[in-house]
Amino acid sequence: MGSTTSSEGGRTFSRRWVLGAGATTLLTTGVTACGSGGGSGSGGDTLTALVYGDDAVKVQEKAVARFNGSAAAKSAKGTVKLQKVPGTEYPAKLRTAMGSPNAPDVLFNWGGGSIKAYREADQLVDLTDTIKGDPVLKDGFLPSVLAAGGLDGRNYGIPMRGMQPVILFYNKSVFTEHKLQPPTTWDQLLDINAKLKKAGITPFALGGSDIWPELMWLEYLVDRIGGPEVFERIKNGDASGWGDPAVLKAAQYVRDLIDDGAFGKGFSSVSYVNGGAPAVFAQGKAAMHLMGSWEYSTQLGKFPEFAKNNLGWAAFPEIEGGSGDVRNVVGNPTNYWSVNARTRNKDAAIAFLKDCASEAYAKDLVANGDIPTTSNAAGLLDAAPNPEFARFQYEMVEQAPAFTLSWDQAVDPSVQTPMLTEINKLFVGQSTPSRFVSALQGLR
Amino acid sequence: MTASSTRAGRPHAAWALPGVLFFSVFAVAPMVLAFYLSFTEWNGLGDPRPVGLANWQRLLDDPRLTQSLWLTALLTVTSWAFQTVVSLLLGVWAAGRQRNRAVLSAIFFVPFLLSSTAIALLFFALLDPNFGIIQQDTLGSSSGAFLAIVFVGGWQFIPFHTLLYQGGARQIPEVLHQAAAIDGAGRYRRFFSITLPQLRNTMATSGVLMVVGSLTYFETVLILTQGGPGTDTAILPYLMYEAGFKSYDFGYASAVASFLVATATGLSLLLVRMTGFGAMRSTREGM
Numbered sequence: 001m002g003s004t005t006s007s008e009g010g011r012t013f014s015r016r017w018v019l020g021a022g023a024t025t026l027l028t029t030g031v032t033a034c035g036s037g038g039g040s041g042s043g044g045d046t047l048t049a050l051v052y053g054d055d056a057v058k059v060q061e062k063a064v065a066r067f068n069g070s071a072a073a074k075s076a077k078g079t080v081k082l083q084k085v086p087g088t089e090y091p092a093k094l095r096t097a098m099g100s101p102n103a104p105d106v107l108f109n110w111g112g113g114s115i116k117a118y119r120e121a122d123q124l125v126d127l128t129d130t131i132k133g134d135p136v137l138k139d140g141f142l143p144s145v146l147a148a149g150g151l152d153g154r155n156y157g158i159p160m161r162g163m164q165p166v167i168l169f170y171n172k173s174v175f176t177e178h179k180l181q182p183p184t185t186w187d188q189l190l191d192i193n194a195k196l197k198k199a200g201i202t203p204f205a206l207g208g209s210d211i212w213p214e215l216m217w218l219e220y221l222v223d224r225i226g227g228p229e230v231f232e233r234i235k236n237g238d239a240s241g242w243g244d245p246a247v248l249k250a251a252q253y254v255r256d257l258i259d260d261g262a263f264g265k266g267f268s269s270v271s272y273v274n275g276g277a278p279a280v281f282a283q284g285k286a287a288m289h290l291m292g293s294w295e296y297s298t299q300l301g302k303f304p305e306f307a308k309n310n311l312g313w314a315a316f317p318e319i320e321g322g323s324g325d326v327r328n329v330v331g332n333p334t335n336y337w338s339v340n341a342r343t344r345n346k347d348a349a350i351a352f353l354k355d356c357a358s359e360a361y362a363k364d365l366v367a368n369g370d371i372p373t374t375s376n377a378a379g380l381l382d383a384a385p386n387p388e389f390a391r392f393q394y395e396m397v398e399q400a401p402a403f404t405l406s407w408d409q410a411v412d413p414s415v416q417t418p419m420l421t422e423i424n425k426l427f428v429g430q431s432t433p434s435r436f437v438s439a440l441q442g443l444r
Numbered sequence: 445m446t447a448s449s450t451r452a453g454r455p456h457a458a459w460a461l462p463g464v465l466f467f468s469v470f471a472v473a474p475m476v477l478a479f480y481l482s483f484t485e486w487n488g489l490g491d492p493r494p495v496g497l498a499n500w501q502r503l504l505d506d507p508r509l510t511q512s513l514w515l516t517a518l519l520t521v522t523s524w525a526f527q528t529v530v531s532l533l534l535g536v537w538a539a540g541r542q543r544n545r546a547v548l549s550a551i552f553f554v555p556f557l558l559s560s561t562a563i564a565l566l567f568f569a570l571l572d573p574n575f576g577i578i579q580q581d582t583l584g585s586s587s588g589a590f591l592a593i594v595f596v597g598g599w600q601f602i603p604f605h606t607l608l609y610q611g612g613a614r615q616i617p618e619v620l621h622q623a624a625a626i627d628g629a630g631r632y633r634r635f636f637s638i639t640l641p642q643l644r645n646t647m648a649t650s651g652v653l654m655v656v657g658s659l660t661y662f663e664t665v666l667i668l669t670q671g672g673p674g675t676d677t678a679i680l681p682y683l684m685y686e687a688g689f690k691s692y693d694f695g696y697a698s699a700v701a702s703f704l705v706a707t708a709t710g711l712s713l714l715l716v717r718m719t720g721f722g723a724m725r726s727t728r729e730g731m
Contacts, residue, residue, distance in 0.1 A: 092689050095488040117692065121489040209583060209670070266573025268584025268673055274565075280574050414487075414691045421675060428584055428673040 078348025111149030140357030157336025162370025207272030535609020
């Protein structure tokens with residue numbers, strides 16, 4: 001009997017052990033996600049920079065090489081070593097690493113809620129005065145982008161990647177065929193929906209199984225109806241901000257769109273990440289797609305013909321009677337570098353961050369298909385893979401009175417998951433707009 | 445063999461040392477730590493702060509716990525019924541000696557060799573409402589998402605249980621069938637009066653494994669539904685993952701984990717007792 005139960009018992013626990021151990025080993029050993037952190041000692045410090053390891057990391061690799069050979073690195077007596085962490089694992093890895101003795105000196109993040117816990121634990125260098133006192137950093141970046149990475153009016157990050165505004169993409173051939181123009185007002189949008197449905201075309205592609213594409217609709221609707229102040233309040237920890245009439249109205253607009261069939265029937269089973277929604281859009285089964293600017297490169301990769309000839313883009317339409325400026329933008333302004341308060345060489349870290357404001361850095365971003373958030377970027381955009389799209393994006397962000405960071409990145413991680421769950425419930429019809437509002441007000 | 449071990453008539457206790465050591469370091473210690481963490485508040489940064497029973501209080505007040513317990517029970521029962529019926533029939537069929545059955549059995553076994561993640565990704569693509577085989581909003585409806593999880597789990601684990609039943613059925617002495625056939629028992633009569641009772645222990649073994657397996661079911665839910673639509677497929681292990689690795693609420697996640705350990709241990713002890721799984725009684729009594 002003994003042997004039977006123990007082997008069966010082993011099966012019982014294995015899953016929990018793996019997951020449970022994940023949580024507890026953080027405490028005991030502080031998993032060495034970031035490898036050899038601190039300095040080697042010989043002739044200066046080696047700083048570790050932890051970065052999200054996707055295609056765009058090439059730009060940071062070049063920056064590191066440039067910095068390590070520069071006079072600035074010599075005078076600050078420090079060099080930088082890049083530590084790449086693949087994709088979706090990044091936030092969890094960063095959390096683990098920052099809790100360990102081998103924490104990185106410089107860390108990639110999304111600003112806002114993604115750094116709130118670190119700020120509260122006094123793990124980040126407040127860069128506000130550094131930026132104010134340094135002409136390169138102060139005037140180097142678009143102000144809305146620089147501000148969006150901070151918390152409560154203080155700066156904790158330096159912009160270091162391309163901008164990712166959410167854009168209303170449309171299929172030019174579908175629009176031409178049905179004699180339509182991209183909507184500039186909400187009424188026009190509803191009118192277009194009606195015409196498309198009559199023609200048997202789903203108005204909007206939506207990757208509902210990922211939930212965050214659903215979030216984009218609420219972000220823009222709340223902004224257009226109530227202005228950026230509504231979410232600004234929520235972001236700063238005031239849960240009662242969810243009670244703003246604009247949130248309820250936005251939720252009702254969403255419900256109406258769904259009931260109206262604007263996203264088609266099966267949108268909850270469609271994913272953006274696995275290519276479902278982009279395919280529906282590119283093949284003309286859906287006429288429009290509200291998505292981050294990366295939709296362009298996604299389509300270029302999967303359906304290059306469509307991306308080059310028939311992909312159109314426009315701003316999110318205005319809502320009659322709404323108090324939000326039609327030029328406002330939501331999305332990810334960019335990503336940021338922050339400095340660990342425990343770094344052994346703060347001067348070297350800041351000297352490295354200044355490279356992100358350089359023209360060489362901006363050029364690397366443009367060559368990679370990204371739109372830099374530096375103030376001098378406008379002159380470089382002709383070198384972009386698609387200058388027309390690049391200029392549209394840059395001007396959209398440059399002229400935006402407000403750039404609201406994606407809600408899921410802006411709020412605290414403990415609020416993020418239940419918020420996304422509530423949004424999902426609203427979209428699948430398990431909740432009503434008013435229940436949606438009261439559920440969100442209850443989040444702490 | 446050393447002198448001491450022969451003297452004792454069994455291997456020396458020291459042989460168990462590596463096993464015990466690994467078990468303690470990788471199983472017992474993390475479990476104890478998780479239990480400790482369940483009494484603290486910790487977001488992964490700095491030191492855990494003791495909060496007494498707060499996490500446990502919250503857990504018991506959490507409507508999602510009730511929902512996930514109900515879901516887990518439903519998933520267990522449905523999966524058990526689905527997998528047992530199919531694998532019993534397949535297993536008994538495959539216990540025949542013909543050549544083609546051996547080949548087919550080998551093919552049946554393939555899904556079990558694939559990783560759960562690969563299987564879940566495959567079915568996610570197959571269930572796409574625009575490009576999949578079933579062009580409906582399967583994963584967007586509560587019942588659809590639930591049945592998809594049951595089906596995908598079955599697709600993966602039925603081969604394994606089929607193998608158990610095949611082995612069990614092959615152990616049944618041929619003479620029983622021959623004697624019954626002489627007495628005029630038909631195919632169905634022999635199945636219900638001989639095969640089924642003789643497979644009692646196999647059924648218990650496979651049943652315990654199925655129940656325990658459904659309690660720890662995770663990857664499929666993570667990839668296929670992420671607990672959705674809404675929270676309609678958020679089973680206990682998923683709840684734990686979400687609290688720990690999405691909300692960085694390690695104290696609460698540890699409380700969920702500890703609760704899961706207690707529930708699963710209790711349930712498997714109960715099953716062992718009820719089914720006589722551990723008793724090793726012979727199925728051939730009276731032969």
